[in-house]
Amino acid sequence: MSARRTPVSRRERPAKPALSREGIVAAAVAITRSEGLDRLTMRRLAKELDTGAASLYVYVADIEELHAAVLDDFLSEVEIGSTEGDWRERLRALLDSYRAVLFEQPSLARVALVTRMSGPRYLRAVDAALGLLVEGGLSEYGAALAVDQLFLQATASAAEHGTRARMPDADRQHEDLVAEIDAAPAEEYPHIARIGRLLVAGTPSGRTKWSFDVILNGALATPSPEPE
Amino acid sequence: MSARRTPVSRRERPAKPALSREGIVAAAVAITRSEGLDRLTMRRLAKELDTGAASLYVYVADIEELHAAVLDDFLSEVEIGSTEGDWRERLRALLDSYRAVLFEQPSLARVALVTRMSGPRYLRAVDAALGLLVEGGLSEYGAALAVDQLFLQATASAAEHGTRARMPDADRQHEDLVAEIDAAPAEEYPHIARIGRLLVAGTPSGRTKWSFDVILNGALATPSPEPE
DNA sequence: ACCTGAACACCGTTCAAGT
DNA sequence: ACCTGAACACCGTTCAAGT
Numbered sequence: 001m002s003a004r005r006t007p008v009s010r011r012e013r014p015a016k017p018a019l020s021r022e023g024i025v026a027a028a029v030a031i032t033r034s035e036g037l038d039r040l041t042m043r044r045l046a047k048e049l050d051t052g053a054a055s056l057y058v059y060v061a062d063i064e065e066l067h068a069a070v071l072d073d074f075l076s077e078v079e080i081g082s083t084e085g086d087w088r089e090r091l092r093a094l095l096d097s098y099r100a101v102l103f104e105q106p107s108l109a110r111v112a113l114v115t116r117m118s119g120p121r122y123l124r125a126v127d128a129a130l131g132l133l134v135e136g137g138l139s140e141y142g143a144a145l146a147v148d149q150l151f152l153q154a155t156a157s158a159a160e161h162g163t164r165a166r167m168p169d170a171d172r173q174h175e176d177l178v179a180e181i182d183a184a185p186a187e188e189y190p191h192i193a194r195i196g197r198l199l200v201a202g203t204p205s206g207r208t209k210w211s212f213d214v215i216l217n218g219a220l221a222t223p224s225p226e227p228e
Numbered sequence: 229m230s231a232r233r234t235p236v237s238r239r240e241r242p243a244k245p246a247l248s249r250e251g252i253v254a255a256a257v258a259i260t261r262s263e264g265l266d267r268l269t270m271r272r273l274a275k276e277l278d279t280g281a282a283s284l285y286v287y288v289a290d291i292e293e294l295h296a297a298v299l300d301d302f303l304s305e306v307e308i309g310s311t312e313g314d315w316r317e318r319l320r321a322l323l324d325s326y327r328a329v330l331f332e333q334p335s336l337a338r339v340a341l342v343t344r345m346s347g348p349r350y351l352r353a354v355d356a357a358l359g360l361l362v363e364g365g366l367s368e369y370g371a372a373l374a375v376d377q378l379f380l381q382a383t384a385s386a387a388e389h390g391t392r393a394r395m396p397d398a399d400r401q402h403e404d405l406v407a408e409i410d411a412a413p414a415e416e417y418p419h420i421a422r423i424g425r426l427l428v429a430g431t432p433s434g435r436t437k438w439s440f441d442v443i444l445n446g447a448l449a450t451p452s453p454e455p456e
Numbered sequence: 457a458c459c460t461g462a463a464c465a466c467c468g469t470t471c472a473a474g475t
Numbered sequence: 476a477c478c479t480g481a482a483c484a485c486c487g488t489t490c491a492a493g494t
Contacts, residue, residue, distance in 0.1 A: 130419035156384040191358035201455035218446025227429035
């Protein structure tokens with residue numbers, strides 16, 4: 001039946017493969033990797049697959065679902081199996097790896113914040129983190145709450161920081177903020193004026209490490225509420 | 229000179245007011261309030277102001293700057309001056325109020341995550357929070373780090389939770405997640421399978437309260453790193 | 457059932473031309 | 476300097492018509 005579609009005489013292109021969800025997601029991942037998530041549009045993706053945008057809707061409900069699928073594919077790079085150090089060091093390594101993946105493609109971090117995540121790779125990372133938290137002495141519900149907090153922090157910091165990293169005016173935006181702090185009138189913003197540049201001091205990684213410790217120490221010191 | 233533009237004979241409309249940044253932002257806020265941020269487009273805004281989209285670019289660099297201005301206007305509703313209870317209760321009230329504003333318009337929470345915030349209303353809220361943290365015994369740098377973490381948590385939870393609140397398929401998405409947890413194979417996700425529905429147990433407000441306490445307790449228990 | 461072209465209903469931003 | 480209409484270069488999604 002495919003004889004009419006790919007006649008022997010015309011073989012400049014490799015035979016057009018049949019559409020499938022996997023093929024669509026794979027092409028979407030490739031575009032995201034080479035051009036960024038912003039360039040991943042239904043039309044651009046369709047062109048890549050040598051078809052029309054409308055055809056994709058047989059396999060994908062909408063672009064949001066596509067974004068979620070691309071995100072989950074990226075999360076397969078997260079290294080969940082670190083064996084160095086105690087549970088705390090291993091958990092830190094897991095979250096560092098998660099953050100590193102989202103830093104590659106900060107638009108994906110924003111997807112992660114908005115979409116309720118449920119892909120297999122995400123669940124895999126969450127499962128590993130839960131195990132380490134329970135190993136560290138947290139109750140089951142405590143671990144459930146802490147894992148949420150830890151991933152939220154990692155995701156949000158990637159969305160926040162990563163966005164600015166590659167932007168042309170990243171430095172300018174930072175300078176603006178520093179200038180605004182320097183110029184903050186002490187009558188209106190007494191504490192900002194007093195604390196001054198200490199507000200933006202420290203390296204990103206130093207601040208991240210502090211956040212991680214704060215959540216862990218806090219979770220260990222704070223009793224879980226009643227679940228229901 | 230305006231005689232030709234608004235002749236006496238034609239006064240069905242009130243005299244078209246001159247464009248200004250304040251007028252533009254005010255109209256943008258009005259549209260956001262009545263129709264949501266998603267409906268706030270340059271073209272829609274221009275129509276409201278009885279002009280063309282191109283005219284707006286004299287006063288606003290791009291739509292991102294407009295979003296930031298609208299966000300800051302919304303933040304004027306944040307109540308920073310609670311006087312009930314100790315510093316901890318007052319700080320909790322401040323953040324609850326901040327979160328409530330973003331819940332009204334969750335798309336704004338997403339703006340807040342991506343834009344480096346520097347509007348006067350945001351700084352006002354940050355300043356008040358810094359004061360309470362220092363009152364609570366944190367060092368200046370500790371307060372600087374903690375305030376970031378507290379606002380990040382509040383913003384992210386508004387972006388995450390708020391988005392789902394008003395969506396038509398909010399319940400469906402939640403049910404999907406619960407179903408996925410119930411169905412999680414114990415070989416692949418041992419901890420998720422064991423913890424089960426405890427993962428999504430508790431009320432949003434109970435979980436939020438826990439997060440707040442975790443950050444505060446953690447910040448009080450974790451020494452600040454060297455600033456530089 | 458799957459695929460398509462065309463259409464619908466939009467976007468943000470730029471720019472030459474006017475005043 | 477400010478304002479405009481028109482154009483540029485796109486979007487996501489739907490739908491009737493084909494196979």
